[in-house]
Amino acid sequence: MSVLHLIKSRKSKQLMTCSAALSEWLKEDAPVFGYLLKVLLASLFAMWLSLKFELDQPRTAMLTVAIVMQSRSGMVFAKSYYRLLGTLVGITVSLVLVALFAQERVLFLLSMALWIGLCTAGSMVYRNHQSYGFVLAGYTLCIVGLPAAISPELTFNIAVTRISEILIGLICATMVSDLVFPQRLWDVIQAKVRQRFSDFSDLLRTTAQSSASTKSSKQVLLRFIGDIYSLESFRASAIMENDGAKHNRIRISEMNKEFMAVATTFHALEELLRRQRNNGHPEVGASLATMYLQLSEAISLNGNSARNEQEAALVTNQLATFSNSFTQNMTFYRMQLPQNLSERELLDFETGAELLQRLAHELHAYAATYASINRSENKLSSSETLATPKLEMHFDAIAVALAGVRGTLTLGIMTALWLLTDWRSGIEAITIGVITSTLFATSPSPNKTIKQFMIGAIIGTVSAYICNFHLLTQAQGFWMLALAVTPTIIFATWLTTKPSIAVVGSGIFIVFLMHIGFNSTYNANPVTFLNDAIADLLAVLVSGVMYGLIDISSSQWSRRRIATTLRGLVVKACKSPLIMKRVQLENAAFDLVQRAGSAQRIAEEQDRLVIDWLLSTLEIGHAVIALRELKPEINHPYFSDLLLTSLEAIAVLHETPTEALRIKALHAIDNAIENLTLDISNDIAMPEAAHALRRQALSMLHFIHSALLDEESVLVTQEKI
Amino acid sequence: MPREIALLDALVPTLLFGFLAASCGSLIIDWLLTRYHLYRYIWYPALFRLAAFACMFALSGLWIY
Structure with missing residues (x-):
């Protein structure tokens, strides 16, 4: 009896651990596994469809799948939408450029460089998928415009094929992510x-x-x-997506x-x-x-x-x-x-x-x-719906311009190489160079990203070589083909699920799929392959160098600029004729820092400076705004005067933070506080409401005063650095 | 129905317009269903959407050929 009991209890204990392990697996690993399956399914489906339709390059469809696939359906839809838009715009511009300058290569390349610069700048201004749409509009010009310029009579075909392939990829990706294990x-x-x-x-x-x-x-x-x-x-x-998100x-x-x-x-x-x-x-x-x-x-x-x-x-x-x-x-x-x-x-x-x-x-x-x-009652009226609050755009115009220049310069270098040496893989190199030098412009630290991409590109090249010359040569029929490309797809997808090395995965994807050696028939050629592979790696190297040279995100200079811009916000809060809204200030400050990527690198000393400025800006800025909002309510010429001098002093201090100006600002605020206190205690007949308002203003002034007095404040430490 | 239509002198399959019309149709259906909270009654909205699209697209194909 007791033995039986023992066995039973042990069994239940084992079951317990098993079920715990299962639930952990379901929570942690199953989504990754499902995602791998989804990507594989979608890309094979895209490959099959484009082979069925005898399109020129099934790899474009597969590449599209690899790029837009993400674990959540809504993200896939959004990215697909912007990929489509970007491609359409890029192709339209290619057609226009080919029509205008097909015979004149210098003019063609110049206008191309201009367009790519503009698009890169656009991608810096917008966020997320919109930013990606801009990048795509830029580099589609390399993919469609360059081959079309070489053989203008084929332009229309090239454009239509590209659109069809991308559409196939998008349809496969969205369908699979929406139908198979949808993740909302x-x-x-x-x-x-x-x-x-x-x-x-x-x-x-x-x-x-x-x-x-x-x-x-x-x-x-x-x-x-x-x-x-x-x-x-x-x-x-x-x-x-179509559920709660829409209503909320x-x-x-x-x-x-x-x-x-x-x-x-x-x-x-x-x-x-x-x-x-x-x-x-x-x-x-x-x-x-x-x-x-x-x-x-x-x-x-x-x-x-x-x-x-x-x-x-x-x-x-x-x-x-x-x-x-x-x-x-x-x-x-x-x-x-x-x-x-x-x-x-x-x-x-x-x-x-x-x-x-x-x-x-x-x-x-x-x-x-x-x-x-999630409450179903719709308490928001339609008028409120119209005024949907949005996070506004705030960016550093020079950083944006520099990113544009970087894209343009990379294109310039690659085209110069191509034209001067009559390089056969020139177009390949230009394409990859432009893609890499524009795509990562928005990442928090492009230098690290491009290094990861380089590693991915090397792995991708090796696996493309193995696939092209060892596996595909023996493949017969669609399923064998699918089998040959599967390992790399799975491996690359698995890498993309790990946030810290995701870029390695996308590097593998891009390079592997660009070199895959088949369209409707097997057509890999070792010489071309090696030429193209060298071109790719060289192009990634060049854009890596460009990121190193025009380093917007991690240089001391750019951080100082951000700090200045942040201080400028306080100046604006003090001086702007219209009182700045609190939300505006927060929005602007957060957005600036977020774009600069400092928040992700808090460990570094230099970035901490930016963060300190951000916090100080918010602290003083919100008090300034509160003061200015109180001003019309108190509506007393004497008070306005006092306030104006203090605000002026704060603004001057934030324009050039020096010890002398800080003391001057402190004096101005001190003076204001003293006069206000006197005013309050002298005027006994003041109504209750006015009294409260004045005390409020007083406390805000006092807050700024103590913030300026703080020895740990960045306004003080700035001097010592 | 002609199988191809000349759009700005480029021959485009009529089915493409069928595809566009079906996409528009499914967008409208989608909007209606979301607007009136009708997705509650559907077990698998994504599958429903795809099926609705397939029906419309197939109909347009039947009509053309």
Whole structure:
């Protein structure tokens, strides 16, 4: 009996581990496996179709599949759409150029270089798939325009074949990804939204509980910034899908904006508390920390973070209660402060309380939007639908121009080589050179990317050689052909599922499929193959050198430019005739840093400088905007004057950050604070509302003052570097 | 029906227009179904979309040939 029992229990234990392993496999590996299968299926299907239709180059269809395939259906749709658009535009331009300059090669190549430069610049301005569409419009010119220029009578055929092949590839890719194990983008979005909310609640709780200054919260904040943009890109692609995403599109966008506001206020509060701990009155710091702890309790349910929309609704209610009783609470804590506090220390407290209230308010809005996701009632009216909030574009014009110049120069070098040496594989080299020098312009560190691509290109060349001259020679019929190309496709796809080496995978794909030795018949030729392979590798090398020479992303110079532009935002916030919206400031600042890719390389000293400037900009910028928004409400000439001089001083400081100007700005703000305090205490007959407004302005001024005074601020450390 | 149509002096198969029309048709159906939340009643929306497209495309083919 007992033996039987033992066996049974052991068996159930084994079953337990088995099921645990199975569930882990289903969660981690099964999607990858399914994805491999999908890519293989789609590319073989594309190959079969193009062979069936006797198209010239089945490899273009397969390449299209390899490029647009992604694990989520919505992304595949979006990328397919832009690939189609880019190809159509590129082909139209090729036709126009061939019609205009087919006999005059210098003019032809010049206008081609111009077009490619423009397209690369366009790809820097736009994001994600749109950016890819621009790149494609550029390099299609090499693929279609160059062969067409050599034999103009075939232009139309070349163009039509290219379009048909790409269409076949797109149809196969979208069909397979939509029909076979479809992975909905909406699930990812939802998971991300939930994750972000609970992560942020966690962060808030830990910072509220631990009194020590946390260095890591900066990094978490940066991850959040990255999330904002990835969510935005998912949202843009999710339009192509047909479920929850469509109905919740506006809410997601709304939420992104609200989250940006929350993140900046959170950072400002963090900084304020840190300063308070370091050199403020301990009592003030303690009561602020208590209030902060209350907020962190309001955002959590029994010490945990909200994990889904229902829980978020509960949190929303808690936050509403917190906000409603906030003024009462604040008065209570204020009474408890010791009597002998100076005016400045009281101001410290008020500033902190003001920020806390703001944070609570914004958190409430954010949680409310989050809770409303998936609720079927359509509370957004059509007028709101029209004004869909969008992340705007902000970019560094010179960086964009340089990227364009880089693409153009690579083309120039390759064509010069081609024309001067009468190189047979010239077109191949130009094509690959242009593709590589434009495609990676938007990646956070192009130098690393191009190195990975080089490795991929080498592997791809080797496997194309094996495939062409050892496998294909023995292949009979479609299935043998499929068998010959399968290993490389699977291997390359597997590499692309690993984010850190994904580019190696795409390198293999591009080079392997460009060299694959068949169209409707076997036509590999070792001499041509070797020539082309050398041309490819040379072209990748040249564009690698170009990325090294025109290095926009990781040079000291470009970082300084970004820092200057960030400071320029504060200047603009101070001076622009129309009051800048808070969202505008956040948008512009985040976007600039995101594009520069500094957020991904926080470990490097130089990038940390950019991040410090970003945070300082947000901190001071939001206070400046709040002040300017208060100005018309207070509407007092004396106050306006004071404010104007302080803002002017801040703007001047941000134009050229020097110690002398910092002290000057501090003096100006000091003066304003003193006069305002006097004004408040003298004018007893002032109505309650006006009084409150003035105190608000005072606390904002005080916030800027203490931010400028901070010894750890980048405005101070700048001098020492 | 002629099997090929001269579009700007290039002979284009009429079926291509059938393809375009069927794509437009399926986009419209898709929009309608999403608009009125009708996808709830369909087990596998993607398959339904493909099938609807195939039906329309095949019909246009039958009509042409």
